Amino acid sequence: MAPILALALALMASDVRSVTVQSPPPSAPAEAQADPDKVVCRMKPITGSRITKRVCMTQARWDAWSKQSDAYLYNLQRQATLGMPHVQGQLN
Numbered sequence: 001m002a003p004i005l006a007l008a009l010a011l012m013a014s015d016v017r018s019v020t021v022q023s024p025p026p027s028a029p030a031e032a033q034a035d036p037d038k039v040v041c042r043m044k045p046i047t048g049s050r051i052t053k054r055v056c057m058t059q060a061r062w063d064a065w066s067k068q069s070d071a072y073l074y075n076l077q078r079q080a081t082l083g084m085p086h087v088q089g090q091l092n
Helices: 002-013 059-082
Strands: 039-045 052-059
Touching: 039 059, 052 059
Parallel strands: none
Antiparallel strands: 039 052
8 A cells, every 4th residue: 555655646746747748750641652553452341230341442442432422421411401302322
């Protein structure tokens, strides 16, 4: 019990301002460094199942798919906010 109390008192007495946190240097985003023609495989969940499916596409295609799905979701949320009917569409 005494060592724990001594440690607690030492920590309380230490100067908190003297502690500095060093952050890693900023790096370029992973997407900017990625080769657009490199084939990337990801495991995608199957709706209604615990099994995942391996999907392979080029990095450029993954980026395009991501932008397309983000735009679709944005429009869906925007239309719901405005009280407009949902647009019927598919993601390719």
